[in-house]
Amino acid sequence: MPDLATVVGGLSDAFTLTNLFYIVLGVTLGQVIAAIPGLGTVMALAIVIPFTLALDTLTAVAFLISISKGGTVGGAVSAILLNTPGSAEAAATTFDGHPMAKKGQAGKAMKYSLYYSIFGDLSSDIVLILVAAPLATVALQMGPIEICALMLLAFTVISGLVGESMIKGFIAVGFGLLLGSVGLDPGYGIPRFTFGSFELYDGIPLGPLALGMLAVSVIIREIAKMKRADAGDSTLEVLPSENQRVTMKELMANRYVAIRAFVIGTVIGAIPGLGSSTAGMLSYSVTKQTAKDPEKFGTGDPRGIAASETANSAVVGANLIPLLTLGIPGNIGAALLVGAFVIHGVQPGPLLFEQQGRLVYGLFGAMLLANLANLTVGQFCMRLWAKVISAPATVVYPSALIVCSTGMYLITGSSAGVLFMVASAAVGFAMISFGYPFVAFIVAFILTPQLESAIVQAVRIADGDWWIVLRHPIALALLVLSVVLVIYLTPTKRQDVAAA
Amino acid sequence: MNAGSFAGGVVTLDRISGLLVALAGLWLLTYGIDAHVKVTGFESPSPQLFPRIGAWVLLVFGIAQVVLTRTATALPTRRVLGRYALVSVMLIGMVWIMEHFGFVIGAMVMLGGLMLVVYERRPLWLIVTVVAVPLSIWLIFEVLLERPLP
Numbered sequence: 317m318p319d320l321a322t323v324v325g326g327l328s329d330a331f332t333l334t335n336l337f338y339i340v341l342g343v344t345l346g347q348v349i350a351a352i353p354g355l356g357t358v359m360a361l362a363i364v365i366p367f368t369l370a371l372d373t374l375t376a377v378a379f380l381i382s383i384s385k386g387g388t389v390g391g392a393v394s395a396i397l398l399n400t401p402g403s404a405e406a407a408a409t410t411f412d413g414h415p416m417a418k419k420g421q422a423g424k425a426m427k428y429s430l431y432y433s434i435f436g437d438l439s440s441d442i443v444l445i446l447v448a449a450p451l452a453t454v455a456l457q458m459g460p461i462e463i464c465a466l467m468l469l470a471f472t473v474i475s476g477l478v479g480e481s482m483i484k485g486f487i488a489v490g491f492g493l494l495l496g497s498v499g500l501d502p503g504y505g506i507p508r509f510t511f512g513s514f515e516l517y518d519g520i521p522l523g524p525l526a527l528g529m530l531a532v533s534v535i536i537r538e539i540a541k542m543k544r545a546d547a548g549d550s551t552l553e554v555l556p557s558e559n560q561r562v563t564m565k566e567l568m569a570n571r572y573v574a575i576r577a578f579v580i581g582t583v584i585g586a587i588p589g590l591g592s593s594t595a596g597m598l599s600y601s602v603t604k605q606t607a608k609d610p611e612k613f614g615t616g617d618p619r620g621i622a623a624s625e626t627a628n629s630a631v632v633g634a635n636l637i638p639l640l641t642l643g644i645p646g647n648i649g650a651a652l653l654v655g656a657f658v659i660h661g662v663q664p665g666p667l668l669f670e671q672q673g674r675l676v677y678g679l680f681g682a683m684l685l686a687n688l689a690n691l692t693v694g695q696f697c698m699r700l701w702a703k704v705i706s707a708p709a710t711v712v713y714p715s716a717l718i719v720c721s722t723g724m725y726l727i728t729g730s731s732a733g734v735l736f737m738v739a740s741a742a743v744g745f746a747m748i749s750f751g752y753p754f755v756a757f758i759v760a761f762i763l764t765p766q767l768e769s770a771i772v773q774a775v776r777i778a779d780g781d782w783w784i785v786l787r788h789p790i791a792l793a794l795l796v797l798s799v800v801l802v803i804y805l806t807p808t809k810r811q812d813v814a815a816a
Numbered sequence: 817m818n819a820g821s822f823a824g825g826v827v828t829l830d831r832i833s834g835l836l837v838a839l840a841g842l843w844l845l846t847y848g849i850d851a852h853v854k855v856t857g858f859e860s861p862s863p864q865l866f867p868r869i870g871a872w873v874l875l876v877f878g879i880a881q882v883v884l885t886r887t888a889t890a891l892p893t894r895r896v897l898g899r900y901a902l903v904s905v906m907l908i909g910m911v912w913i914m915e916h917f918g919f920v921i922g923a924m925v926m927l928g929g930l931m932l933v934v935y936e937r938r939p940l941w942l943i944v945t946v947v948a949v950p951l952s953i954w955l956i957f958e959v960l961l962e963r964p965l966p
Contacts, residue, residue: 370961370963481830481881481885481886483834483877483880483881483884483885484830484881486873486877487834487837487873487874487877487878487881489873490841490870490871490872490873490874490877491870491874493866493869493870493873494844494867494870494871494874497866497867497870501853501863501866503859503861503863504859504863506853506854506855506859506863507853507854508852508853508863508864508867509852509853509867510852511852536900536903536904537892537896537900539899539903539930539933539934540892540896540897540899540900540903541892541896541899542934542935543935544935708936708941709934710931710934710935710936710941711931711936711941711945713930713934714926714927714930714931714934714945715927715945715949717903717907717926717930718923718926718927718949718950718953719953721907721910721923721926722919722923722953722957722965725919725965725966726957726963726965729964731911731914731915731966734907734908734910734911735908735911737907738904738907738908741904742904745900749889749891749892750829750830750833750889751830751889764866768866771861771865771866771869772861772865775860775861775865776860776861
């Protein structure tokens with residue numbers, strides 16, 4: 317456990333003018349980009365990662381986490397005004413947010429979403445701060461055999477819970493492992509799949525890959541799908557709204573809904589593979605089912621907004637629990653955060669608290685500040701976002717593509733990077749088209765160095781004796797759990813798809 | 817594709833993609849890894865171990881997808897595929913223009929082309945966007961942040 321000086325020093329590190337600037341900028345960017353349907357938080361993260369190379373580690377990570385936090389607020393804007401969530405996590409917000417807007421209370425709905433979002437986010441950050449260090453201490457007791465088993469479990473959970481098929485999830489994992497193994501092997505420094513290129517000795521860089529696969533492929537797909545009739549359409553229809561104030565009494569009336577949603581969001585966020593969309597939907601569903609008057613849901617009931625927004629925002633902090641304690645990112649946003657850490661020479665995991673305790677507490681301080689910034693920016697600017705995102709898609713998508721190309725050039729310093737981005741985008745498009753989940757691929761790609769080191773150590777420890785796993789009860793339990801999950805999750809997926 | 821396609825024996829896109837994945841895994845195991853990861857044989861564990869794990873995952877789950885698939889993916893339409901290819905080619909063209917004429921000209925040409933591809937025909941929107949976006953990016957990165965652009 318870090319000492320008090322590390323904790324206080326780390327928290328104070330967040331309070332520099334530079335960090336404050338990037339936190340406010342990140343929150344603002346996150347809110348705007350997530351508000352535009354078709355873009356979203358992940359794309360915002362992928363686009364800005366190249367621009368963080370010049371920043372120091374804490375500033376870069378604080379910037380990225382602020383974008384994630386801003387995204388949870390921004391996604392609700394178009395969900396409420398247009399009935400189309402700007403980002404997937406705000407899908408459940410449309411159920412009551414949009415009906416409320418249709419009643420002429422769009423501003424009020426946006427304020428409900430902002431306040432409950434901040435509550436969920438801040439509460440889960442506090443849980444993260446309280447539990448992360450003790451959990452990391454426990455995680456430190458794990459050896460390479462346990463780490464291998466844990467990662468296998470993480471891959472199983474992610475493959476089983478995201479996408480349409482567990483088999484496709486595992487294929488995406490295999491693809492990620494292979495691409496992640498490009499470069500010098502960690503044991504002997506022998507080049508693998510480098511095709512004689514020294515530039516590939518360090519492996520395939522995450523930034524260009526993520527930018528191509530996560531952002532550019534989606535933007536080009538949206539451009540490709542556009543029809544002549546869509547031209548000039550605004551991405552958003554701004555509806556008139558009056559009587560926008562939300563009183564403390566109105567907020568407190570839904571306190572139990574918000575607390576339950578926070579618990580749901582935090583638990584789901586801590587499980588790799590699930591995410592904000594699941595949390596929002598589940599929380600909304602539970603709240604509706606347990607309500608005495610479920611018929612009021614879907615008609616503009618603030619409880620629906622409280623349930624969805626609190627839960628989907630609570631995921632952001634909780635997602636960092638497996639990331640910081642075990643080094644396992646729970647979703648694409650967290651995976652990109654790992655990428656930012658790695659780019660700056662920091663490896664997330666249980667040792668992070670021992671080796672970079674000050675950085676971790678700096679991150680916690682930045683997260684708390686980002687909540688404040690999120691509230692302030694949202695309070696003053698949500699109405700403005702409604703205007704900003706009414707820009708037509710015919711301007712938004714081409715401009716976003718130019719920004720991505722610029723970012724790519726800045727990362728690599730050469731035009732070859734843009735070509736790599738186009739190739740990555742083509743692979744990403746193929747993955748989307750054939751239904752192979754991105755998150756499984758990216759998580760596997762990012763975890764490959766850590767997993768490979770653990771495998772190398774485990775093989776040396778085992779020395780040919782594979783029964784050694786029986787003498788490691790935690791590893792054995794994790795492996796059994798993986799097998800149980802494969803059996804449990806696969807038929808469910810089949811039934812779901814067949815039923816659809 | 818409808819639910820009838822789920823019946824065993826029907827060739828679906830998912831089965832085809834599963835077959836391609838399995839063949840990729842097989843190629844890696846029989847040739848690709850040996851050709852691109854040179855080892856002396858004395859390393860323990862071998863640097864080929866991890867790529868082989870990945871290749872086995874592709875082979876096993878590719879076959880599983882061919883045999884057990886219960887999903888039916890539909891490819892995007894030919895129009896969408898064509899337009900996707902067109903935009904990709906335009907991006908590659910932009911690289912060439914940027915290398916020869918600089919970032920601002922390349923980005924302006926690309927942006928104008930893209931806006932026409934998405935059927936934007938309003939002259940004011942076209943002119944303002946084509947001029948303002950590349951110039952703003954250039955001012956921010958090249959002038960303010962001093963990060964070199966092509």
